[in-house]
Amino acid sequence: MRKMKAAASLKYLLLLFLFLPGKWAIAQQTAQPVSESPNAPFTLKNGDRVVFLGNSLFENDYQYGYLELALTTHFPDRDVTFRNLGWAGDNVYGVARSTITNPPTGYELLMEHLTKTQPTVVFLAFGGIEAQDGEAGLPVFREGLLKLLDKIDQLGAKAILLSPIPVLSTDTIAHKAKNNALLEIYSSAIAKIASERGKRFIDLYKPVQELSKTVAITENGIHLNETGYYYLANILEKSLGLAPRTETVSINISKTGAEASTPAKMMNAGKNAATLTFTMDEKYLPLPQPAGLAEKTTNARVLKVTGLKKGFYKLTTENQEVVTASAKEWENGVLIQQGPSFNQVNEIRHMILKKNDLFFFQYRPPNTTYILGFRSYEQGRHVKGLEEQSFIIKWLESQVALNRAPRSSVYQLTLLK
Incomplete structure (x- = not known):
């Protein structure tokens, strides 16, 4: 059970809402569909409002925050608002929401929730629930998804369609195969609709299925665990064509001194390599992997140092030990998976x-x-x-804005004696 943590005064915002409804309704009716190319580079701009709308695929990320964290840190210079409207068991008609109150109907609540967020970008994750209706349910699903896209166009927002993910474990192999065959059919239907409407489509089915062969990414064969959402964020970044978060930083020590590749800069470039001092300016904060993930992913900066004398060298920054490795290991490249940037992104x-x-x-x-x-x-x-919580929400968003850009750090690589 989630718990409310605080409240604040919102009287002036309530008064503002009293004067806006009529004008806001007019703005909705006159909104024009956003012109977009599904192959254009994905970007977010100042003032964008990103909404995650779908079933448990989005709702369960409330526990982990990886999807929002990935997009926030990939655009550290943009003021973007994120709202998660995922609802477990929901479909394009808002069927799960109808269990709360009727009237309004679940579909009316779906439209109300979407409209209130004032989206400019909407990630849609449906099809997983609808696939249970089999191929016979495809026409109804298609009609509902098209109506939802019409609504998003009316609101002046861009829509990005995601496929459902596969079922990774069920009672029997035959049952699993049957469910996944239907999920593939619905994934193909979503891809076709995206193509017809000129929307961006992201295939999650195949990458997640492939990933599941080597990593435990679900808690019950259906819902992703923390590791699953970590990898889902990586899949999303790659599918959107976003630049890699990390790059290899190289420092070469020669007879004439030490030279570093961007984004590192040497602060002491002398011939004495017993202690190297340098800065690293990161373009993006790292995406921290789950604590329980044993596999060392490549979603971390690699530091290579060539020309070191034999021995072990300790990397430190801000009085914190980052990693210790041999000269040979530094020559091959060492993953940097802790330090100030990781502390910052975890906050x-x-x-x-x-x-x-x-x-x-x-x-x-x-x-x-x-x-x-x-x-x-x-x-x-x-x-x-409930409405008074908006003050705290906006304050937390302001704190994210103040801390989402990487900061330069001074590092020292010292020979252990």
Whole structure:
């Protein structure tokens, strides 16, 4: 059970909402579809509002925050707002939302939730639930997805369609094969709709299936675990054509001194290699891998130092030991998987999770029927408390904005004696 953590005053924002509804409705009706090319380089700009809309694939990332963290740190100079509207068991008609209150219907709630976020970019993850209806359910699914795309166009937002992920474990091999055959059919249908509407499509099915052969990425064969979301963020970045987060930094020691490749800069370039001092300016913060992941991924900076005398060398920064390795290991390249940048990005992730917790309870609180639904005459007074959380949400977003850009750090590589 998620818990509310704080509240603040929001009287002036409530007054603002009182004066805006009519004008906002007009703006919605006159919004034009956004012109987009599915093959154009993906980017986010200042003022963008990114929405993750779909089933449990998005909702479960509330626990980990990897998808938002990946996009936030890839565009550290852009002010972008993120809202996760994932709802476990949901389909393109909002069927899971209908269990809360009726009226409004689940579909009306889906439209209401989407509209309130004022999106400019919408990631859509549907098809996993609908595939259970078999091939006979394809026409209904197609109709619902097209209507949803119409709504996103009306709101003036770009839509990015994601395929469902495969089922990785079920009761029997035959049952698993049957489910995955249907999921592939629905994935193909989504890809076709994306092509027809000129939308970007991201295939998650094949990369996740391939990844599952070597790494445990689900908690029950259906829902991704923390490791799964870490890799899902990597898949998303690659599919969007985003630049790699990391690059190899090389330092070469010769008779004339030490030279470093960008983004490192030598602070002492003398012939004495017993202690090297240099800075590293990163373009992006790293994406920290889960603590329990034994495999060392390439999502980390590699530091190569050639020309060192035999021995072991310790890398430190800000009085913190980063890694110790032999001269031969430094020559081959050592992964840098801790240090100031990792501390920084973990703090950002922590703030993202806090913000998302508050938003989760703001738009779908416990006892929703009694607070926001048809029985709001009983506990509708609590709406004010929910809305007041916007202050804290915005404060947390401001803290993320202040800390999302990488900072230059001074490193020392010292020979151990």
